[in-house]
Amino acid sequence: MDSSLLAVLRYLGRNRRPRYAQAPLRGMALLWEVFKDLVAVACTPMPFIKDYETGAILLASESHKTREVRDFITGIFASARFDTIRYAKRIPLFSFLLGHLFLKRRLGKVLRNYGWIRRRYPARVGRDFLKFFLYQTMAEQCFTKRPPVAIAIISDLAARRIAFARAARKSGAAVIYYQYGQHHSFRPPFRVDYAICLNNLLADKLKADQDAVVVNRHVYDGKAEDLRFRRVPEHPVIGITTNVYPNREGLERLLAGLHRQWRPTRVLYKPHPRSSDSVVKGLDCEVYDSTAGIEEFAKAVDLCISGNTTAILKVLLEGTPCLYLSGLDAYGHDRYGYMRGHAVTGGDALDPFTVRDINAFYSESGSLEQVRAYMERNMIIDKTKDETPRFIADMQRRLGRH
Structure with a gap:
């Protein structure tokens, strides 16, 4: 099982521990549950990427959280330019995505991973996990054709945010990870280029594992x-x-x-x-x-x-x-x-x-x-970890190319 996909499950927020005392689903029972998942996802309108400005830092949606990200970055980098992804609601069954996803060579891997999860986890996680595949495929197609400069991902992770971050990395775009809450000190299931951190708990992990550029989201000096x-x-x-x-x-x-x-x-x-x-x-x-x-x-x-x-x-x-x-x-x-x-x-x-x-x-x-x-x-980041000037210089260079 791909460990990065298991990490997606951990951060979707609705998973439960595997029921080791109960035998995993198999045979017709498993096929029936998978069929119900496919129907539920296929008949649920989902937001698909419609438009965005390629020469800006992308935000996945407009909310009070993304406004905070925008305000913080412009507070240290006045010339930053942003755009929010605009969506069109579609029903996946009638979109190109299911066919595009499941008729490609990775069909076997997708089904093995999805079947492994579906045998052990409750239905809502199975459906969210399937949505993750759809979101990532959609974002990969959009970002490959029109790569963004960077995408800002909030640490309150969900299937869409994780999928967008992974797709952005494939397209060569930078990932800016914003630690929204002090308790969000887990390492995310995607590579981070720039980490706007609240504490050493996250900064140390991202610096050691991914050599991310750490920006201090300073709010308290600890005295x-x-x-x-x-x-x-x-x-x-x-x-x-x-x-x-x-x-x-x-x-x-x-x-x-x-x-x-x-x-x-x-x-x-x-x-x-x-x-x-x-x-x-x-x-x-x-x-x-x-x-x-x-x-x-x-x-x-x-x-x-x-x-x-x-x-x-x-x-x-x-x-x-x-x-x-x-x-x-x-x-x-x-x-x-x-x-x-x-x-x-x-x-x-x-x-x-x-x-x-x-x-x-x-x-x-x-x-x-x-x-x-x-x-x-x-709430503390050591001064030696703060690389805000490097973040500003890198983003100026990236935005200057567009």
């Missing part, structure tokens, strides 16, 4: 004495943040508890930028602009109560105390390890906590030292 958290007043302005899958019941319980126990001056809920309007309809609080920066939101509140969201880190860096509570969104307890890393205080419910508890955690020297240690592990 405990520089950490200053505001004191939460008796009747605070409270902010609430969640990920893209909020739990409506959990939010309503939290709001009822806040009004009953804490009597805040105001309560502001900032939805995830990709959340639908129906999420906030009827909530007993003010709704903050979902497209606004989390830094702006953090400055507007005295305390932020968060679920499983990477926004926590940006809140802390603004000096705003943060309380983590599980049950506010779809993910399990402490998904990103903020509590395990002692970067925040929190638990399963609001009841045990008071304003005094929050102020104590974010003012005691012991707590501050633990937060500092978390920042040092997850």
Whole structure:
């Protein structure tokens, strides 16, 4: 089994461990599951590359994450030019891709790899894995005919992003890997030319394994004495943040508890930028602009109560105390390890906590030292690893050719 394809599976986000106690699918049962996968993928409209500007740094789609990438790169390289891939929705069964993919010489390898995975993993992974083959074939054809200068890939990996990165490498385009979250410290399943990193955990891996050019996405200098958290007043302005899958019941319980126990001056809920309007309809609080920066939101509140969201880190860096509570969104307890890393205080419910508890955690020297240690592990890049000038020079040379 190709180890790079197994790596794709690991980062798709929906896989489960193989069920070793259960016999793998074989014979007609396996063929039936593969047939269902093919039908499901063939009857699902998928985004196919329609257009893009070849003389620019490509972004796979337009989102709050890709806007952050664009802002960061232009902040250090003002003449950078970007374009976003534009898509047309098609049904793969009636596109050229299935025939192009499965009638080529690599048919045997594709079927062996796909069959190996399908025998051992749940259906949704099998379908995502099949989509990965389609995305990569589509991108290889487009990039070979019209190679981009570079493609920027966000570390929140999915089948399409992985496929695009691998196809870009085949076409000779550079891959710029952007570490979006401090917990994204895994080595990606494709070669990286330029890595915009948050911490040494990722920078060391990419430098050692792939000799990538490391760019320091500097947000914190690691000195405990520089950490200053505001004191939460008796009747605070409270902010609430969640990920893209909020739990409506959990939010309503939290709001009822806040009004009953804490009597805040105001309560502001900032939805995830990709959340639908129906999420906030009827909530007993003010709704903050979902497209606004989390830094702006953090400055507007005295305390932020968060679920499983990477926004926590940006809140802390603004000096705003943060309380983590599980049950506010779809993910399990402490998904990103903020509590395990002692970067925040929190638990399963609001009841045990008071304003005094929050102020104590974010003012005691012991707590501050633990937060500092978390920042040092997850947010620091040694100055000797930072090759930003080389990144700027290389990209200027690449963009200058077009």
